[in-house]
Amino acid sequence: MAGPHDASSTTTPSTTYANETGGLILHADVLVIGGGPAGTWAALSAARSGAKVVLADKGYCGTSGATAPSNTGAWYLPAGAARDAEVDRRLEKSAGLADRRWIIRTMEEALRGLDELGDDGYPFPFDEDGRPYRANLRGPDYMNHQRRRVRRAGVTILDHHPALELLWADGVVAGAAGVELRSGERWQVRAGAVVIAAGGCTFLSRALGCDGNTGDSYLLAAEAGAVFSGMEFSAQYGLSAAHATITKGLTFTFASFYLEDGSPLPSEGGDRSTRIARAMIAGHKVYALMNKGEAHEHDWLVRGQPNCFLPFERIGLDPFKERFPVTLRSEGTVRGTGGLDVTGDDCATNVPGLYVAGDAASREKLVGAISGGGSPNASWAIASGVWSGRGAAQFAQRQAGVLGDPLSTRLHTRAVHALGGAGLRPNKTAAGSGFTRELIAAVQDETLPLDVNFFRTGKRIALARAQLDGIWAAARDHLGGTGRELVRAREAASMAATARLVWASAQARDESRGLHRRVDRDGSDPAQTHYIRSRGTDELRVSTAPAPEAVRDLAEEALVS
Amino acid sequence: MIELISADRCIECNLCVKTCPRDVFDAVPNAIPVIARKEDCQTCFMCELYCPVDALFVAPHAEEDVQVDEEHLSESELLGSYVRNMGWRKGKAGGTERDPTRLLRIRNANAG
Ligand SMILES: Cc1cc2nc3c(=O)[nH]c(=O)nc-3n(C[C@H](O)[C@H](O)[C@H](O)COP(=O)(O)OP(=O)(O)OC[C@H]3O[C@@H](n4cnc5c(N)ncnc54)[C@H](O)[C@@H]3O)c2cc1C
Ligand code: SF4
Ligand code: SF4
Numbered sequence: 001m002a003g004p005h006d007a008s009s010t011t012t013p014s015t016t017y018a019n020e021t022g023g024l025i026l027h028a029d030v031l032v033i034g035g036g037p038a039g040t041w042a043a044l045s046a047a048r049s050g051a052k053v054v055l056a057d058k059g060y061c062g063t064s065g066a067t068a069p070s071n072t073g074a075w076y077l078p079a080g081a082a083r084d085a086e087v088d089r090r091l092e093k094s095a096g097l098a099d100r101r102w103i104i105r106t107m108e109e110a111l112r113g114l115d116e117l118g119d120d121g122y123p124f125p126f127d128e129d130g131r132p133y134r135a136n137l138r139g140p141d142y143m144n145h146q147r148r149r150v151r152r153a154g155v156t157i158l159d160h161h162p163a164l165e166l167l168w169a170d171g172v173v174a175g176a177a178g179v180e181l182r183s184g185e186r187w188q189v190r191a192g193a194v195v196i197a198a199g200g201c202t203f204l205s206r207a208l209g210c211d212g213n214t215g216d217s218y219l220l221a222a223e224a225g226a227v228f229s230g231m232e233f234s235a236q237y238g239l240s241a242a243h244a245t246i247t248k249g250l251t252f253t254f255a256s257f258y259l260e261d262g263s264p265l266p267s268e269g270g271d272r273s274t275r276i277a278r279a280m281i282a283g284h285k286v287y288a289l290m291n292k293g294e295a296h297e298h299d300w301l302v303r304g305q306p307n308c309f310l311p312f313e314r315i316g317l318d319p320f321k322e323r324f325p326v327t328l329r330s331e332g333t334v335r336g337t338g339g340l341d342v343t344g345d346d347c348a349t350n351v352p353g354l355y356v357a358g359d360a361a362s363r364e365k366l367v368g369a370i371s372g373g374g375s376p377n378a379s380w381a382i383a384s385g386v387w388s389g390r391g392a393a394q395f396a397q398r399q400a401g402v403l404g405d406p407l408s409t410r411l412h413t414r415a416v417h418a419l420g421g422a423g424l425r426p427n428k429t430a431a432g433s434g435f436t437r438e439l440i441a442a443v444q445d446e447t448l449p450l451d452v453n454f455f456r457t458g459k460r461i462a463l464a465r466a467q468l469d470g471i472w473a474a475a476r477d478h479l480g481g482t483g484r485e486l487v488r489a490r491e492a493a494s495m496a497a498t499a500r501l502v503w504a505s506a507q508a509r510d511e512s513r514g515l516h517r518r519v520d521r522d523g524s525d526p527a528q529t530h531y532i533r534s535r536g537t538d539e540l541r542v543s544t545a546p547a548p549e550a551v552r553d554l555a556e557e558a559l560v561s
Numbered sequence: 562m563i564e565l566i567s568a569d570r571c572i573e574c575n576l577c578v579k580t581c582p583r584d585v586f587d588a589v590p591n592a593i594p595v596i597a598r599k600e601d602c603q604t605c606f607m608c609e610l611y612c613p614v615d616a617l618f619v620a621p622h623a624e625e626d627v628q629v630d631e632e633h634l635s636e637s638e639l640l641g642s643y644v645r646n647m648g649w650r651k652g653k654a655g656g657t658e659r660d661p662t663r664l665l666r667i668r669n670a671n672a673g
Contacts, residue, residue, distance in 0.1 A: 059582030068582065069605035073666055123658040133663040140610055140647070144654040160584055181584050206623040211603035212582060244621045245604040250665055297668060304662035306646030307606055311621035314639060 023186035026156065027412040028054040029396040030389065031175055031191035033163045033220070035061025036068070037378065038358025039197035040146040041113065041385025042392070046195070047153040049393035054189050055155050056178065058162035058198070058487075059212050062147035065199055066334050066359070067139045069209040070248055071305055072378035075107045076114050076135035083107060090376070094368025095514045096529040097230075099548040102365035105345075106376070109383035117142075120149060137378065139209075161187055163216070164490050165420025166194065166224050166354075172399065173224060173353035174416045184483030190412045192396025193353045195388045196221055196340065200333035200359035201498040203447045204440065207238050207247045207329040214491040215333075215498030217360035219537070221340055222497055223419040224351045228534045229362040229545070231338035231498075231505040233515040235453050236371045237273055237328035238335065241288075244311035247329050249373070251308040253301060254290040258323060274517070277328055277454045289323040330448050333498070335373040336515055337363045338505070341533060346391025347384050353395055355388035357381065364531065365548075369514020421537065422472070423479045423486075423493030430480030436489045439479065442471050443495045447502070456506060457520045464503045471496050476538070497537055504540045505532045562602040563619050564629045566593055567640065570616035576652055580611040599626075606643055613652040615641030 030046040032039045035057035043055045057064055077083040087103050114134040118124050122145050124132040150157060160181040167175040167188065177188035201215030218228070238247025257265035257272070259279060265286060269275055276286050290298070298320060301308055312319045333339055339362040340349050347355050358381040363372040366380055400411050446464045447453055475496050479489040509532055511525040512518045531545040563585055566577075571593040578586040578594050582605065587597035596602075604623045609615075618634055620627045634640050648656020 059584070060580045063580050063605070063607040063611070064582035069607055071662060123655075125658050125660050125663060127663065136660070136662050136666060138657050138660055138662070140607065140649075141654045141657045159579070206603065209582075209603065209605050211601070241621075243623065243625070245623045246621075250662070250669075253665060253669060293668075297665070300661040300664045300668075303646070304660045304665060306643055309646075310606060310643055313642065314621045 023188065024180070026054055026187070026189045028052050028156070028189055028191045029400075030054075030193050030195065030392045031056065031189045032195045032197055032389070033176055034065070034197035034199055034217070034358070034360070035147075035150075035157065036065030036197065036199055036358060037143070037146065037381035038360070038385045039195070040143070040150050041382050042195040042197055042355075042357045042389035043150050043155045044153050045386045045389025046393040047155055047389075049390045051393035051396055053153075053155040054158065054191070055150065056158040056161040056163050056176070056189065058160070058216070060159045061150070061157050062143045063140070064212055065143075066209045066213060067137075067378070067381070068143040069307065070139040071250065072137050072139065072142075073375045074114060074135055074137060074378040074382070075110050075375050077107050078111060090367065093370055095370070095524060096547050096549060097364050097368030097531065099365045106366055106379050106383040109386055110379035113382035113386060117145070121145070135375075158187070162487050162490075163198065163220065164424060164487070165418050166220050167416040168224065168419050169414045169416045171352060173351060174414065176220070177418055177420075179483060179486060181484060181487065190416065192399045192411050193355060193392035195355045195357055195392050196360045197357040197385065197388070198360055200336070200339065201234075201495060202330050202332040202334050203444055203495055203499070205330035205332070205448055206245050207240070207331050207334070208245045210331065210334055213332075213334055213359070215494040216491065217340070217356075218501065219422065219490075219494040219497040221349065221351065221354060221356070221360075222501070222535065222537050223421060224354060226354060226535065227341045227350045228338065228501055228505070229341040229531050230364040230369075231333070231501040231534055232509050232532055233364070233369050234333045234336040234338050234502050235456070235515045235517065236331045236334075236336040236373070237277065237450070237454055238331045239273065239276065239326055240329055241311045242325040242327040243315070245329070246307055246311055247331065248305065248308055250301065250305055252288060254293040254298060254320075255288040256291055257326075258287045258289065260285045260287070273328060273454075276326070277450045280328065281451045281455070286326050287323040288319070288326045290319045328450060328454070330453070331373075332447070334359050335371050335377065337367055337370070337372050338502070339363065342384070344391070345387065346394070347388035348391055353399070355392040355395070357384040357388040369516065371515065420490075422475050422497065423490035426476070426478050426480040428477040430489070431478035432481065433485050433488065435478055436481070436485070436492045439471060439475055439492045440495060442467070443492070443499050446471075447495075447499050455517050455519045457518065458507075458510070461503055461507050465500075465507060468496060468500045468503060472500060472538075500540060501534045504542050505534045508532050508542045508544070562599055562604055562622060562626065563596055563608065563617065564627060565618040565631060565634070566596065567616040567618075567631055568593055569631075570614045570640075572614055572616075574613060576611045576613065577608040577617060581608050609641070609643050610647065610649050611652045615644060
């Protein structure tokens, strides 16, 4: 069916941009929203498929997003025993929700991508046998390299151009509009198809590199009627020194953990994060000391990941000799797993003309109910980028064909409607930046605290839903502004919309599974080995969909009978 | 958060203005940039990498303002320490070919 599916969006005030004068108007076959790894791979792939491509980033393509200041491991696994073992290990850890076929095709595409990067001059290190080691990407260098590749491919890059809403024409997505941060001027890109690659949502937790990831991907798509999956698996937290942002897991390779009285952190009761979260909720301060490993191994970390040491070097603390307090920062859906449901091998969504890549998409097909960190996410950003870019280019070409003039004036002169509601077009008066800040703090109260989100209860989930309904109503009425204030207002709305999808989905999972840790539900219920799908902005709808193994079982039954 | 633009070192190239992912700086005609929106700084250290003359200092504190003393930072070679440890030079990427992180990853994989 064509058209935004969210019943509520019919009441959204919408503006026709067709005749609006002023501001920048660009035309493209494919618009990519977001310039992290996923967006840059998508732009390259679309350009290679013959499309004219514009890439718009809220920040600066090359430094922006979760990967740029970090370091990501990736799957570099040719077919063989090691790959088979990793596939099996992943399936086993996924709590029944990962899909073998998607894991393997992501591994294959990531391998191709990493080889292409190496062939294209990314300086991978060499191992003892003189072979390049391609399973690790240093963020600043990787994204610097990607930017250069994207430019060489002829893509137009718009830095500091946050996308604020999608454009819609005759049942398909037709581009996006936003403002240029510096001038406050509106911009719009008319396009034959759009790839959403604007990352996940960490609710401004100050996890490394993630503050631009305010869930913009999700609200943009939700307003077009997109379906989400796995939003309940958003309770991933990254460990960092208490004063700092560096949530890179490698920092803690050599760490032991203690409570304030010097006693060791209890070794029983779940993984490291779970034990630290429990101690923190009980009112303890948790400390780390890097007292494991050998000096030459410490040196790998010092030389390989220098920003792991900035937080210590710059306060004059030796983390190998002195203990330091740690904290957990929300990594929401960045290293959590939920996002837009991918409906086709080309990373299409259920919305015609809308494709998705990276953390904007659900990664349940790869990791099921657990975190996508530690290789799946980085590999997915490459693979989903390649697929979505190609898929979007082909969609745009088909659109141009349908409209009767290939690559095409009609595609760009058709009347479009802007779909954006919350944060952009308040029902009542816009209340200004103080209100935006209050609203963000209110969303954070329902998403960041460990005793709300890391550990969950049915009662607290219900309360979060009620609180967020109120927050959403206030957002609809009063969030708005101009220029930068408009961008902040829209970010606040995106965070609220994301949080509502999270808790609506979490409420539908009456069990514990992976990152969805219900302290009032012991373990998983085999009958709930299914996906939780969600959609909507004002009115939310939640449903379930069968897990891959269940689908396969049904298919086998059909063959037998 | 970002705490310092060294007026002694800055050559007014505005690369930090261009590359900061959170748009924290504002360019000023014929002068060094200003830290215009410190509260938006995400403490990612990216600006230090792109500054060609080590004129910027980001304190590691995510939520707190801290006082910094430029002379001390300069003498203790903390200005530009991240750039040097990474192997970048004058705002240009470099050093991944010497990155030993793979040894850590292999160690961690073997440790289970
Ligand atoms: C500390 C840390 C360590 C990690 N380590 C690993 C690892 O070892 N292995 C692994 O697989 N994964 C790891 N991850 C996860 C990995 O970084 C992400 O999965 C990956 O960055 C996703 O890429 P992306 O392009 O989808 O999103 P991002 O890299 O977050 O990029 C999103 C981009 O969208 C832009 N954007 C946001 N909103 C808008 C808007 N409205 N309009 C336009 N642009 C917008 C942002 O500015 C940004 O440039 C780690 C994450 C963190 C935080
Ligand atoms: S990048 Fe460095 S030299 Fe250039 S303007 Fe910024 S502080 Fe000055
Ligand atoms: S640390 Fe990051 S966010 Fe802060 S000023 Fe530098 S580049 Fe910008």
